[in-house]
Amino acid sequence: xxxxxxxxxxIEESIRIHRDVGPGLLESVYEELLYYRLIKRxxxxxxxxxxxxxxxxxxxxxxxxxxxxxxEKVLVEIKSQETVPxxxxxxxxxxxxxxxxxxxxxxxxNVEVLREGIRRIANGYVE
Numbered sequence: 235x236x237x238x239x240x241x242x243x244x245i246e247e248s249i250r251i252h253r254d255v256g257p258g259l260l261e262s263v264y265e266e267l268l269y270y271r272l273i274k275r276x277x278x279x280x281x282x283x284x285x286x287x288x289x290x291x292x293x294x295x296x297x298x299x300x301x302x303x304x305x306e307k308v309l310v311e312i313k314s315q316e317t318v319p320x321x322x323x324x325x326x327x328x329x330x331x332x333x334x335x336x337x338x339x340x341x342x343x344n345v346e347v348l349r350e351g352i353r354r355i356a357n358g359y360v361e
């Protein structure tokens with residue numbers, strides 16, 4: 235399955251969840267619901283897995299975790315905030331680099347219209 239198809243399904247299911255339950259819940263609730271919907275759609279999804287952090291050829295014992303990884307190709311970061319601070323996008327781009335994933339979706343569910351809360355972020359992605 236290609237990246238655009240995967241991101242399309244993630245966005246579709248996120249919009250469905252937002253329409254069904256609305257904004258204002260905890261990030262963990264949206265993460266659980268999206269995980270469930272993506273598994274139900276037949277996608278391979280990893281959740282809350284550690285990110286290996288290697289510095290000077292040494293694997294550091296640092297507890298970094300991503301929210302969701304879909305089909306080993308797309309990273310998903312879930313937010314439920316009034317305003318997502320600019321640093322969150324930088325952190326997420328670093329997570330993309332550390333996991334060697336080229337495309338990610340940062341989804342903020344705490345908005346009136348979910349399309350306004352979805353941001354696609356690339357890490358050296360070439361179609």
